Amino acid sequence: xxxxxxxxxxxxxxxxxxxxxxxxxxxxxxxxxxxxxxxxxxxxxxxxxxxxxxxxxxxxxxxxxxxxxxxxxxxxxxxxxxxxxxxxxxxxxxxxxxxxxxxxxxxxxxxxxxxxxxxxxxxxxxxxxxxxxxxxxxxxxxxxxxxxxxxxxxxxxxxxxxxxxxxxxxxxxxxxxxxxxxxxxxxxxxxxxxxxxxxxxxxxxxxxxxxxxxxxxxxxxxxxxxxxxxxxxxxxxxxxxxxxxxxxxxxxxxxxxxxxxxxxxxxxxxxxxxxxxxxxxxxxxxxxxxxxxxxxxxxxxxxxxxxxxxxxxxxxxxxxxxxxxxxxxxxxxxxxxxxxxxxxxxxxxxxxxxxxxxxxxxxxxxxxxxxxxxxxxxxxxxxxxxxxxxxxxxxxxxxxxxxxxxxxxxxx
Amino acid sequence: xxxxxxxxxxxxxxxxxxxxxxxxxxxxxxxxxxxxxxxxxxxxxxxxxxxxxxxxxxxxxxxxxxxxxxxxxxxxxxxxxxxxxxxxxxxxxxxxxxxxxxxxxxxxxxxxxxxxxxxxxxxxxxxxxxxxxxxxxxxxxxxxxxxxxxxxxxxxxxxxxxxxxxxxxxxxxxxxxxxxxxxxxxxxxxxxxxxxxxxxxxxxxxxxxxxxxxxxxxxxxxxxxxxxxxxxxxxxxxxxxxxxxxxxxxxxxxxxxxxxxxxxxxxxxxxxxxxxxxxxxxxxxxxxxxxxxxxxxxxxxxxxxxxxx
Ligand SMILES: Nc1ncnc2c1ncn2[C@@H]1O[C@H](COP(=O)(O)OP(=O)(O)OP(=O)(O)O)[C@@H](O)[C@H]1O
Ligand SMILES: [Mg+2]
Numbered sequence: 198x199x200x201x202x203x204x205x206x207x208x209x210x211x212x213x214x215x216x217x218x219x220x221x222x223x224x225x226x227x228x229x230x231x232x233x234x235x236x237x238x239x240x241x242x243x244x245x246x247x248x249x250x251x252x253x254x255x256x257x258x259x260x261x262x263x264x265x266x267x268x269x270x271x272x273x274x275x276x277x278x279x280x281x282x283x284x285x286x287x288x289x290x291x292x293x294x295x296x297x298x299x300x301x302x303x304x305x306x307x308x309x310x311x312x313x314x315x316x317x318x319x320x321x322x323x324x325x326x327x328x329x330x331x332x333x334x335x336x337x338x339x340x341x342x343x344x345x346x347x348x349x350x351x352x353x354x355x356x357x358x359x360x361x362x363x364x365x366x367x368x369x370x371x372x373x374x375x376x377x378x379x380x381x382x383x384x385x386x387x388x389x390x391x392x393x394x395x396x397x398x399x400x401x402x403x404x405x406x407x408x409x410x411x412x413x414x415x416x417x418x419x420x421x422x423x424x425x426x427x428x429x430x431x432x433x434x435x436x437x438x439x440x441x442x443x444x445x446x447x448x449x450x451x452x453x454x455x456x457x458x459x460x461x462x463x464x465x466x467x468x469x470x471x472x473x474x475x476x477x478x479x480x481x482x483x484x485x486x487x488x489x490x491x492x493x494x495x496x497x498x499x500x501x502x503x504x505x506x507x508x509x510x511x512x513x514x515x516x517x518x519x520x521x522x523x524x525x526x527x528x529x530x531x532x533x534x535x536x537x538x539x540x541x542x543x544x545x546x547x548x549x550x551x552x553x554x555x556x557x558x559x560x561x562x563x564x565x566x567x568x569x570x571x572x573x574x575x576x577x578x579x580x581x582x583x584x585x586x587x588x589x590x591x592x593x594x595x596x597x598x599x600x601x602x603x604x605x606x607x608x609x
Numbered sequence: 610x611x612x613x614x615x616x617x618x619x620x621x622x623x624x625x626x627x628x629x630x631x632x633x634x635x636x637x638x639x640x641x642x643x644x645x646x647x648x649x650x651x652x653x654x655x656x657x658x659x660x661x662x663x664x665x666x667x668x669x670x671x672x673x674x675x676x677x678x679x680x681x682x683x684x685x686x687x688x689x690x691x692x693x694x695x696x697x698x699x700x701x702x703x704x705x706x707x708x709x710x711x712x713x714x715x716x717x718x719x720x721x722x723x724x725x726x727x728x729x730x731x732x733x734x735x736x737x738x739x740x741x742x743x744x745x746x747x748x749x750x751x752x753x754x755x756x757x758x759x760x761x762x763x764x765x766x767x768x769x770x771x772x773x774x775x776x777x778x779x780x781x782x783x784x785x786x787x788x789x790x791x792x793x794x795x796x797x798x799x800x801x802x803x804x805x806x807x808x809x810x811x812x813x814x815x816x817x818x819x820x821x822x823x824x825x826x827x828x829x830x831x832x833x834x835x836x837x838x839x840x841x842x843x844x845x846x847x848x849x850x851x852x853x854x855x856x857x858x859x860x861x862x863x864x865x866x867x868x869x870x871x872x873x874x875x876x877x878x879x880x881x882x883x884x885x886x887x888x889x890x891x892x893x894x895x896x897x898x899x900x901x902x903x904x905x906x907x908x909x910x911x912x913x914x915x916x917x918x
Contacts, residue, residue, distance in 0.1 A: 203709030211697050438696075447693035447754075450657040451710045452682035609660030 200453055204461025205468075211435070212469045218431055223473050226423035229541070230416050232329055235277070249298035249330035251278045254285040259308035265301065265319065268337065277333065292322050298330035299323050301338065413485045415546075418567040419539035421474050422502060422560060426535060428473065429506035430527045432466045436511065437520040440606060449607050459511070459599045463504050463591075470503030471496060490573025494580050498570055501587035502563050508594035515601045539564035563587075610635055610793055611656060611762060616665035618651050618817075625651040627817040629665075633795050633810075635761070638788045640808030641797040642904060648817040649797035650690050653764050656795070657687045669762050683712065686760030688768045690797075692751045696740040700731050700750050703739060707754040718757075725753035728783055730776065745772045752780060756787060763787055763794045769803065781807055801904045813908060820911050829902050835860075836876035840869040840887075841896040848890035856886065876901075 213219070253266040269280040278298070283291070288300040302320035310317035321338055323331035439445045448458060475496055481487035489495055510527050517523035535541050537551060538560030544552040555561040566583050569575040575583075611633040618626040626648040633639035641649050654660035656667055658678045667674045672681035694703050704722045713721055726732040729749040739747060752768050765784065769777045784807065788794045798804055804811055805825060812822035821828055835858075846864060853861055853871070863870040873879065876899055887894060 199712075199714065200710065203706060206709075207695070207698070207702075207706040210702060211695065214697055442696060443689060443691040443693040444695060446659060447687065447689055447707075448710055450654075450659045450682070450685075450687045450689070451707070452658075452679055453710045609654060 200457040201460050201464075204448075204453065204457045205464040206461075208435075208462050208465035209468050212432060212465050213472075219469065219473055222424050222427045222431060223477060225427060226420045226540070227477070229423070230413065230420045232333075233412070233416060233542075249278050249327070249334070250296065251280050251334055252283045252288040252291060252297045252300040253280055254283050254288045254300065254302045256285065256305045257303050257307040261308040261311055262303040265303055265307075269301075269334075277330070289322065292324060295324060295326055297324060298327050299334035301334070413481070414487050416543040417481050417485070417487050418571060419541070419543050419564045421477055421499065422538075422564050422567065423535055423540040424474055424477065425470055425499065425502050425506055426531050426540070426560070428470055428503060429466065429510040430531055432462070432469065433507060433510035433514045433527070434520065434523065435462070436514050436602075437523065445607060455599045455603045455607060456595075459508075459595060459602060462511070463507055463595065466507035467500045467503045471500050474499045474503075487571065488573070489571055491570060491580075494570050494575075494577075495567070497584060498563075498567055498580075498587075501584055501591065502567075504591040505559075505563075505587055505594060508591060508598050511598045512594060512601060515598065515605050518605070534558060534560040537561065539568075544568075610668075610670055611639070611795055612668040613652070613656065614666045614668075616652065616655060616667060617663045618648075618655055618660060619663045625817050626655070629812075629814070629817070629819050631812050631819065631822055633793050635793045636788055636791050637809045638784065638794040638796055638807055640804040640811040641795060641814055642799065642801065642804045642811055642908075643797075643814035644799055647799075647814045649814060650766055651817075652814075653687070653766050653795065653797060657685055657764055658682055684761040685764060686711070686755045686758060686762070687764045688752050688755035688766060690766040690770075692747045694739050694747060694751060694754065697738055699736050699738050700726065700742070701735040703750060704754055704757060708757040711758040711760075713758050721757045721759075725757055728779075729753045730779065745776055748772050749776060749780065752783070756783070759787075759790070759792070761792060763792045765794065765796045767798055768796075769798070769800075801908075805904060811904070813904070813911070815908075815912050821907065825904075828904065828907055831907060835872045835874045836902065837862075837900040838871040838873060838876050838883075839898040839900075840871070840894050841867055842869075842892060842894040843867065844869055844887070844892045845890065849887060849892050852886045852890040856883075 251269050253269070255262045255266060266280050266282070269278045281297075283300075285302055288297075288302070291297055292300045300320075300322040302322070304318060304320070307317050307319070309315075319338060319342075321335055323335060325331075445458065449455070478487070478489060478492075478495060478499075482489050509530070513526040513530060514523040517526040537547075537555035538558045539552075539555055540560065544555060544561075544565065547555065556565045566575065570580060611631075613629055613631050616626055616629040617624070629648070629652060631639070641652060643649055651660065655662045656669060656674060658674050658681065661675065669681040670684040672684070674681045695706070698706070701722060704725060705718065708718045708721055723732075726735050729752060731746060731750055731753070734742070734746065739750065742750065748768065748771055752765075755765070756763065763784075768784075769780055772780060781803070784794060784796065788809075796804075796808060808825070810822065810824050811828060812819045813828070814820070821831060823831075844864070844867070849869070850861070850864070853859060856873075859871060859873040861869075862872050880897070880899075884894060
């Protein structure tokens with residue numbers, strides 16, 4: 198026990214010595230959150246925003262193809278993008294010169310394909326030298342595609358009717374059709390003011406008294422876990438310093454068991470996580486409308502998550518066998534996890550099918566449960582059971598990593 | 610007490626230590642002298658339990674290092690050849706950690722840290738991170754971290770490499786102090802002078818094999834070689850040659866202008882008689898250099914090569 202404490206004290210000191218790394222572990226996730234909030238957040242906020250020129254080559258020139266371009270000139274996207282009409286060759290030439298963030302090509306036949314529920318292909322050319330704006334353009338297009346899907350769910354019959362019109366419709370047909378089109382366009386505009394659409398469709402039963410959608414609060418649990426992933430990755434990297442400095446061997450020759458070495462490091466990672474994400478929690482609660490139903494459970498969950506992710510990353514590092522490969526191995530887990538596990542995009546923002554898969558990943562599982570712990574939706578018994586699962590996972594990973602470490606680096 | 614008995618350590622086909630046996634006793638500094646790759650660190654690694662011997666046995670303070678590793682380790686302090694410190698922690702924090710790992714705590718740890726910082730001359734830099742230390746300062750801290758708990762058995766693996774002469778003298782004094790206080794010190798080095806001045810007994814190791822061991826005197830007598838005496842001054846050649854010719858067990862190696870080189874047994878005992886002889890022959894001696902047969906010459910004699918190459 199004394200050895201474990203000595204080991205923990207040493208690693209905690211070392212972790213807290215590097216405030217820059219701590220700031221990064223918190224800063225990167227939250228700047229992502231900030232950008233996402235600017236892009237998709239509904240509330241009116243002022244201040245200068247990034248403006249990206251977006252070129253639209255509309256080869257279809259129909260109501261729907263027009264809707265695509267107007268999506269980029271209205272609402273929150275309108276504040277970020279300046280859409281400009283162009284032709285495809287001209288657009289490509291301007292992209293080549295780097296004059297715009299993205300080029301969107303709406304091909305001929307787009308509208309009829311959409312109305313017939315056939316696959317419609319919209320081309321997107323991103324400016325490789327910019328990072329954020331083209332990404333947002335791409336994300337927005339994805340959401341439009343979602344909108345089309347929902348449109349078919351909601352207004353499929355009218356749409357089919359429109360597209361099945363023959364050359365010479367009867368008067369009655371015209372009236373019927375224009376009424377239908379009216380209704381559809383109404384709905385279309387509703388969906389094509391696009392970015393709240395996802396949520397509105399998914400939460401219809403929640404009626405009037407449901408709170409306005411808080412983008413920040415929705416993404417918050419995933420973002421906090423992104424911090425934990427970065428933290429696990431960053432602190433597990435430290436094993437290479439220990440090996441380079443020969444400190445692990447010295448500790449071993451002094452009789453420090455490998456379990457105390459790994460245990461100390463895990464505890465230090467948990468402490469750092471508690472400090473970093475606890476701060477985020479307090480700030481989110483104070484200033485951004487994040488609800489915290491149970492502080493102890495929330496912090497406990499974050500620390501358990503930190504232990505699991507730290508140990509998982511440590512195992513990957515040891516298996517990788519060298520620092521550079523360790524970086525690659527951990528990236529291969531961290532970034533895909535973040536994409537589908539609710540960290541880059543909250544589950545609310547994802548298509549339901551992907552969200553369902555995402556929630557099955559370890560990260561998604563933790564984020565979803567963290568969301569319900571924060572919201573107070575989880576009964577205490579379930580929280581305890583979940584914590585039990587986390588503790589068991591951490592215990593298995595702990596034994597595994599201690600063994601691997603001894604076998605890989607500390608046997609003579 | 611360190612008892613090494615027919616130790617063998619092989620890394621696959623490479624045999625790093627072959628049939629090494631020696632005993633180092635409490636209060637004694639036992640030297641392990643050998644060139645790069647001789648197997649010194651491997652021997653230390655086996656003694657402190659980092660490496661598992663391929664064959665043979667080692668007992669430290671009466672505990673077998675394989676069968677009762679923890680009991681053995683509790684009595685050992687190691688100063689590894691590599692500097693094994695946390696670069697991002699301060700000197701004091703490093704000592705705090707290594708002391709705690711070696712079983713110290715509370716006030717005992719604090720006073721041990723204070724003492725170690727003082728004795729290695731690092732007290733005024735104690736609050737600086739180690740990465741800002743010079744190589745020699747890191748060496749000194751590396752040393753301090755191994756002696757904090759005043760171990761009964763101290764394993765020192767080339768602890769003075771890169772340390773300036775003054776600090777080195779100081780470190781060697783600390784080593785002597787540990788032995789005087791009753792510790793059994795195993796000291797590896799490839800500096801022959803260090804081995805000669807520091808060690809009570811020595812083993813010379815080459816290619817994993819101990820090729821000679823004993824006290825410095827015993828090793829020297831293995832040489833059976835004569836001392837080398839170099840005299841400068843004014844020497845009338847004929848008279849001097851005649852005078853020296855009468856002297857038994859003495860060989861005139863060279864007679865140059867103003868310099869005389871002689872080889873003779875037990876030179877120091879015979880100096881005054883030599884001066885008398887030379888004075889009677891009308892010579893005037895201004896400078897004397899006596900070189901005793903040393904470990905270097907022994908190493909050359911045993912292996913046919915120089916220690917440092
Ligand atoms: N982990 C290892 N795997 C394979 N061979 C090794 C290993 N460690 C040491 N050796 C070999 O064992 C031999 C003895 O090495 P050792 O480090 O004990 O020498 P040394 O006397 O300490 O030398 P130096 O003065 O350079 O420190 C060398 O030939 C070395 O290459
Ligand atoms: Mg060595």
